[in-house]
Amino acid sequence: MSVEIELRAARVRYGPLEALHGVDLAVPARSLTVLLGRNGSGRTTVLRALAGTVALTAGRVVWRGEDVTRLPAHHRARRGLCLVPDVRAVHAGLTVTENLRLAAPGGEFTAALDGYPALRPLLGRRAGTLSGGEQRMLAVSRALVGGARLVLLDEPAQGMAPETAERTYDLLAQLARERAVVVAEQRLPPGRPAIVHRLRRGNVVFSGESAEFDGLAPG
Template sequence: MSVEMELRSARVRYGPLEALHGIDLPVPAATLTVLLGRNGSGRTTVLRALAGTVPLSAGRVLWRGADVTRLHAHQRARRGLCFVPDRRALYATLTVAENLELAAQGPDVATALDVYPELRPLLPRRAGTLSGGEQRMLALSRAVLAPARVVLVDEPALGMSPAVAARTYRHLGALDAAVVVAEQRPPAGLPPGTLVHELRRGSLRFSGELAEFTSRTWGGEEGPASSRA
């Protein structure tokens, strides 16, 4: 399993507070990776560190072995990184159709409408008038339409119905990209082979496969700080 991106000894500070405490985290190619943790655990900061929207105070970000620590977010995007944050992930004053065309870099938005047919009758609506779940579908369309080598999504299913959330995860798991998502707990519908990293207070407490994490959790095991690094 080849590594597409990785954090090495990564530390991130927000003022006097350190959000990541020197973590090592590989992102395998063509694999779905889930970052789990409560609010404040550091999962969103990991995504931002990979995307380049927050700087590291120490450590490195590697992309296929090349050091990209100093590359800005737009430079990483040009290299094939798609980041969908949990908020402000769309253009509220533009219509749904215009948002999709920007993501597709052209008028061919059929792929997104195949994944999210709920958006079809909303095409003339301004994005800011949509419900929370509808806005999330529109934001996730960026990951559907933009060809990317790395896809980072913070809470993909936020505001979605269970059926749409399961469809979203099926699609994310089928992408030919290194996909990393952040969630508070394991969502339903994760494909076999999904990798899980559990963060607590800016440190990794578990790294392994989903089945191992599930058996460990339901078995009541606390385990070491990282059972598989």
């Protein structure tokens, strides 16, 4: 299995606090990777380090064999990386249609509406007026139609109804057949093969397939 992107001995500090303590973590190509951990475990920082929105204090980020540690976030985005953060993931002042057209190459976003039919009656609404779950649908839809080869999502199903959350992970699993998809979650989405990295206090304490992870005690 080829590696899409990886952290090598990565350390990140926020002021006096070190959030990642020499993390080694590989993301396979064309796969679903899940970063598990409680709040404060470092999973969001891993996403930000991969995306370039936080700088490493030590270590490297290697993307398809190239050291991109010093490559700014906007250059990584131009190369095909999409980050969907847990907050402020949509353009609040633009309509749903405008959000989707900006994300989709050529402005074609039919796939987003096929994935989330509930967005159809909301196309004329400004994104900032949507509920939390509706904004998450829009944010994930932007990633689905954007054409990025590496998609990073922080709690993509946050605020969604259970059936919509299930639909979201079905869509992400389909996307992972062609691209590298990384999600940060507190719990492992059931029934979907994935590579799992479990973090605790800035360290990786488990790496393996989801089948191996099943049955391990929570913590």
